[in-house]
C-alpha cells in the first residue's frame with residue numbers, strides 16, 4: 235500500500251467562514267464529549283473558530299480537508315445547531331440499503347448514537363446510522379498510524395520524539411482509549427481486534443472527582459491547576475515512610491509515590507488548607523499512573539511491545555503523558571513502549587467517517 239500524503243493544514247483564526255462544501259460528516263457521541271470529523275472538498279481555505287485541531291490536508295484524488303471539532307455532550311444543542319447551520323452544505327447522503335429514500339443519514343458512533351437517536355430525528359430530521367464504537371476506534375487508530383505523517387510519538391521527561399511507523403510491522407499493538415472510561419483493545423489488523431480490558435477509573439473520574447474536590451468550573455481550569463500544583467503535598471512518598479531514604483533493595487526510590495493522597499490523613503492540617511492545584515496534580519497523577527499500570531499488565535498478558543494511548547483525557551498534556559510513560563516503563567524496562575497520538579481524541583469519529591465507504595479510510599481517501 236502506498237503512503238498517502240496527509241499533512242496538517244494551516245489554521246488561521248481570522249478566517250471563520252463556513253466550509254465551501256461538506257461532503258461527509260461523522261460524529262462520535264461519548265459520555266463526556268461529542269467529536270466530529272467532516273470533509274470539505276475543493277479549494278477551501280476556511281477554518282471554523284471551533285476547530286480543535288488544524289485540518290488535515292488530503293492530497294489524493296479526493297482533494298480537500300478533514301476538519302476536527304468537539305462539543306460537550308451535555309451541550310448537545312451546540313452540536314445540533316452547528317449541523318443545522320451547515321445542513322444546506324451537506325451532500326445528500328443516501329444510505330446504501332435505502333438508495334431511493336430522501337432520508338438524510340449521518341454516520342455516528344459512541345453510546346450517544348443510541349441515546350440521542352430521537353433527538354437528531356426530531357430536531358434535524360437526520361437519521362443516525364450507527365457504527366460500533368470499538369470498530370471505529372480501531373479503524374481510526376489504524377488510519378492515523380498508517381496514513382498520517384508524524385502522528386505517533388513517545389513522551390518522556392519532557393522530551394517528545396516522533397515514531398516512524400512501519401506499515402508492515404504495525405500489528406499487534408494495544409490501543410488504550412482514555413475517554414470518560416477506559417477501553418483496552420488488542421489490535422491484530424484492520425477490523426481484527428479484541429477488547430481485552432478496561433477500567434472505569436478514567437477521564438470522567440479525573441474531571442468528576444476533580445470538580446468535587448476543587449470546585450473547578452471547567453476541565454481546562456482543572457488541567458491548568460495541575461500545572462501549578464505539587465503532588466508531594468498530598469501524595470505519601472517512599473521517602474516519607476522511610477525517613478528520606480530509598481527502599482533500594484526493592485527498586486523504590488525515595489521519590490516514588492507510596493500512597494496517592496496518603497498525606498491527607500495528617501491531622502496537622504485542616505482540610506481547607508489543601509490547595510486545589512495540589513489536589514488536581516495528585517489526582518491527575520493517580521489516574522494516569524493507574525491507567526499506565528493496567529495497560530502495561532495487559533501488554534504483558536498478550537506479549538505486546540507497543541501501546542498507543544488515545545482519548546480526549548490526554549489532551550497532549552505533558553504531565554499526563556509523562557506519568558503514563560513512567561508507569562509503563564517502570565516495570566517493562568523498555569520491553570513495552572508507550573506512545574501517543576496527535577489526534578488522540580478523534581479515533582472513533584475518524585472510524586465512523588471511514589464507514590461511509592464501508593472500507594478503510596485510506597481507501598476512501600484514495601477514491
Ligand SMILES: Nc1ncnc2c1ncn2[C@@H]1O[C@H](COP(=O)(O)OP(=O)(O)OP(=O)(O)O)[C@@H](O)[C@H]1O
Pocket residue numbers: 263264265266267268306344345412413414415416436437438439440441453454545546547548549579
Ligand atoms: N473540554 C473538555 N470537557 C470535558 N472533558 C474533557 C475536555 N477536554 C478533555 N476532557 C477529558 O476527556 C474525557 C472524555 O474523553 P473522550 O471524549 O475521549 O471520551 P468519551 O467518548 O466522552 O467517553 P466514553 O468513550 O467513555 O463514552 C473527559 O472525561 C475528560 O477527562
Ligand SMILES: CC(C)(CO)[C@@H](O)C(=O)NCCC(=O)O
Pocket residue numbers: 264265345367413414415416417431432433434
Ligand atoms: C463503556 C465505554 C466503552 C463507553 O465508551 C467506556 O466508557 C469504557 O470502556 N468504560 C470502562 C468500562 C470497564 O471496562 O470497566
